[in-house]
Amino acid sequence: MVQMTMIQAITDAMRTELKNDENVLVFGEDVAKNGGVFRATEGLYDEFGEDRVFDTPLAESGIGGLALGLALQKFRPVMEIQFFGFVFEAMDSIVSQMARLRYRSGGVYQAPVTIRSPFGGGVKTPELHSDNLEGLFYECPGLKVVIPSNPYDAKGLLISAIRDNDPVLFLEHMKLYRSFRDEVPEGEYTVEIGKAKVVREGSSITLITYGAMVRAALKAAEQLKDEGIDAEVIDLRTISPLDTETITQSIKKTGRAVVIQEAQKQAGIAAHVIAEINDRALLYLDAPVGRVTAPDTVFPFAAAEDVWLPNEKDIIEKVEEVTAF
Amino acid sequence: MPAKNMEQMEDHFETFRILDEQGNVVNEQAMPNISANEMRELMRRMVYTRIWDQRALSLNRQGRLGFYAPVAGQEASMLASEFAMEKEDWLLPSYRDIPQLVWHGLPLYQAFLYSRGHFGGGRIPEDVRAVMPQIIIGAQCTQATGIALGLKKRGKKNVAFTYFGDGATSQGDFYEAMNFAGVFKAPAVFINQNNRFAISVPVEKQTAAKTLAQKAAAAGIKGVQVDGMDPLAVYSVAREARNRAVSGEGPTLIETLTYRYGPHTMAGDDPTRYRTKELTDEWEKKDPLVRFRNFLENLSLWSPGDEEKTVEEAKQDVASALKKADQVPKQKVTDLLKNMYEHPTPNIEEQLAEYSEKEERK
Numbered sequence: 001m002v003q004m005t006m007i008q009a010i011t012d013a014m015r016t017e018l019k020n021d022e023n024v025l026v027f028g029e030d031v032a033k034n035g036g037v038f039r040a041t042e043g044l045y046d047e048f049g050e051d052r053v054f055d056t057p058l059a060e061s062g063i064g065g066l067a068l069g070l071a072l073q074k075f076r077p078v079m080e081i082q083f084f085g086f087v088f089e090a091m092d093s094i095v096s097q098m099a100r101l102r103y104r105s106g107g108v109y110q111a112p113v114t115i116r117s118p119f120g121g122g123v124k125t126p127e128l129h130s131d132n133l134e135g136l137f138y139e140c141p142g143l144k145v146v147i148p149s150n151p152y153d154a155k156g157l158l159i160s161a162i163r164d165n166d167p168v169l170f171l172e173h174m175k176l177y178r179s180f181r182d183e184v185p186e187g188e189y190t191v192e193i194g195k196a197k198v199v200r201e202g203s204s205i206t207l208i209t210y211g212a213m214v215r216a217a218l219k220a221a222e223q224l225k226d227e228g229i230d231a232e233v234i235d236l237r238t239i240s241p242l243d244t245e246t247i248t249q250s251i252k253k254t255g256r257a258v259v260i261q262e263a264q265k266q267a268g269i270a271a272h273v274i275a276e277i278n279d280r281a282l283l284y285l286d287a288p289v290g291r292v293t294a295p296d297t298v299f300p301f302a303a304a305e306d307v308w309l310p311n312e313k314d315i316i317e318k319v320e321e322v323t324a325f
Numbered sequence: 326m327p328a329k330n331m332e333q334m335e336d337h338f339e340t341f342r343i344l345d346e347q348g349n350v351v352n353e354q355a356m357p358n359i360s361a362n363e364m365r366e367l368m369r370r371m372v373y374t375r376i377w378d379q380r381a382l383s384l385n386r387q388g389r390l391g392f393y394a395p396v397a398g399q400e401a402s403m404l405a406s407e408f409a410m411e412k413e414d415w416l417l418p419s420y421r422d423i424p425q426l427v428w429h430g431l432p433l434y435q436a437f438l439y440s441r442g443h444f445g446g447g448r449i450p451e452d453v454r455a456v457m458p459q460i461i462i463g464a465q466c467t468q469a470t471g472i473a474l475g476l477k478k479r480g481k482k483n484v485a486f487t488y489f490g491d492g493a494t495s496q497g498d499f500y501e502a503m504n505f506a507g508v509f510k511a512p513a514v515f516i517n518q519n520n521r522f523a524i525s526v527p528v529e530k531q532t533a534a535k536t537l538a539q540k541a542a543a544a545g546i547k548g549v550q551v552d553g554m555d556p557l558a559v560y561s562v563a564r565e566a567r568n569r570a571v572s573g574e575g576p577t578l579i580e581t582l583t584y585r586y587g588p589h590t591m592a593g594d595d596p597t598r599y600r601t602k603e604l605t606d607e608w609e610k611k612d613p614l615v616r617f618r619n620f621l622e623n624l625s626l627w628s629p630g631d632e633e634k635t636v637e638e639a640k641q642d643v644a645s646a647l648k649k650a651d652q653v654p655k656q657k658v659t660d661l662l663k664n665m666y667e668h669p670t671p672n673i674e675e676q677l678a679e680y681s682e683k684e685e686r687k
């Protein structure tokens with residue numbers, strides 16, 4: 001075991017799979033010589049050479065199409081979208097092409113593409129760098145969407161994503177890249193895509209979230225303990241497919257829930273989670289499910305991010321409200 | 326295309342130049358129609374912008390500015406081309422093209438607000454014909470075609486100037502914009518600032534084409550490559566492109582050969598990873614300020630006194646613009662909510678109430 005930041009764990013996952021399978025290719029803008037603008041691909045170009053790790057011209061639509069084409073030649077592309085707001089340029093490649101390929105070909109063709117991209121608020125980037133667009137992709141059948149919250153999961157999930165025969169969108173929250181270290185095993189291991197994790201056991205209420213908000217939820221849970229509220233915290237880890245089983249089991253135990261997302265109220269996946277709870281566990285609920293989200297504006301310019309993003313105080317208030325119901 | 330024709334075509338796109346690196350005129354017959362006062366003004370703007378860029382770098386390091394993309398090295402490319410515009414012409418910049426925006430009329434303090442990520446930076450004054458800098462690489466190109474076509478339909482004798490980097494020429498938007506502009510004979514001038522790098526990727530890895538200017542050929546529009554460190558050459562080419570556009574002769578793609586001395590942006594880019602000191606030194610020898618200063622001093626149109634005065638003026642302006650930016654109230658979530666629609670929708674109404682209560686509590 002070694003201590004790693006999330007970004008080191010991500011690099012390590014790519015290194016492991018580049019070693020493991022010669023069909024794995026890593027490419028995107030600035031990923032080779034520069035090692036990525038965040039250094040996520042640091043060292044890979046030196047280690048594996050330009051055939052395996054390469055820079056592309058500056059065109060996301062080109063990158064997406066290239067990935068699909070390479071996948072059809074039985075490669076396993078790991079493509080990078082430099083910042084998630086730029087994914088719109090590759091929307092056609094991902095949503096109308098990769099995600100439909102298996103369906104369209106009656107199962108004959110597949111697109112084992114991993115799409116890596118940094119996203120997430122709180123780091124004061126310019127416009128269209130941080131946006132929480134995961135909801136758009138949740139709504140897109142044929143695609144898997146993974147959002148790790150810590151280094152251990154990040155490595156295990158990324159290895160799973162690269163090995164997966166379906167397209168997987170792997171979203172890396174920028175605030176988590178270097179904010180803490182974690183024990184990460186050397187070599188290969190996987191974390192299953194589609195499985196949530198109970199990261200804190202509790203009996204009074206279930207907090208359901210993913211990405212950077214997992215840490216906010218855990219902090220809130222610690223503070224709520226003083227008020228006698230024992231919160232269970234679920235890290236979804238994968239938002240598509242959604243692990244409704246883990247969610248349902250927890251609701252049956254606690255009878256209350258708050259869903260937390262960094263995305264705008266109308267944009268994320270909290271609404272979907274609540275709909276699943278209504279479908280599967282309505283009669284176990286003692287109160288309507290609460291949700292904590294950002295307001296319905298465009299992701300704000302840097303100068304207003306701090307107020308705009310949901311935080312543990314917002315979570316605590318919402319939990320108190322749901323508990324008092 | 327047979328190789329021979331390809332070579333002939335490539336030869337056609339040779340670099341246009343008026344001044345050499347010492348500031349001597351090497352192409353007398355191409356001298357643009359520009360007055361002594363105008364040349365002095367262009368020099369003033371270049372010196373001023375260099376100082377403001379240096380200040381912006383240090384203010385960024387102190388945390389007093391936010392996002393900033395350095396411009397030193399690109400002054401001739403940016404300012405001499407903007408100088409070819411008329412006040413009523415439209416400007417569509419990228420994130421690096423803040424100087425053109427300011428010289429086209431955006432108050433400096435608003436440029437600082439933009440850097441800090443405050444919407445006050447985006448409130449373009451009513452008499453300024455510009456849109457805010459584009460973050461999405463290449464998106465401004467297609468919009469420039471739209472604005473240009475609009476100007477033509479309205480019978481205006483004006484053009485749309487848009488700026489983008491060498492990296493941007495890989496985006497579909499760039500080709501689509503030129504193609505549309507060609508088809509509609511839209512009065513657009515596409516200014517590709519080839520500073521050799523798109524973050525870390527050198528232009529040789531961006532395209533297999535010998536020049537970027539030749540990409541115009543595919544759209545059937547005029548393409549020119551110009552020495553982007555030569556202010557007179559840039560001005561001349563840009564002015565001619567403008568004249569062609571307003572007289573109905575269609576769009577032009579201008580490739581300026583230039584260089585950014587600094588990092589890509591101030592957000593952690595380390596240029597030593599992807600370019601050598603020798604390369605930077607080589608380009609610094611072509612510095613547009615040195616070249617133009619020599620040229621003007623030989624004509625007694627510029628003096629150390631002029632230089633000093635401009636430096637002082639720039640420093641003072643930066644200081645007072647910063648002060649003005651500091652006085653603008655912090656933006657609130659309620660401000661952001663109010664800017665979403667003309668009239669608040671029900672969800673926005675609800676959230677306005679929620680957040681104004683929160684803001685009052687604080």
Ligand SMILES: Cc1ncc(C[n+]2csc(CCOP(=O)(O)OP(=O)(O)O)c2C)c(N)n1
Nearest residue numbers: 086421460461462490491492493522523524
């Ligand atoms: C659609 C899109 N993809 C990627 C980026 C990230 N990015 C910002 S600047 C840049 C390089 C741009 O290079 P170039 O067009 O040559 O302009 P320069 O910065 O050199 O002026 C990249 C890849 C972006 N802003 N938008």
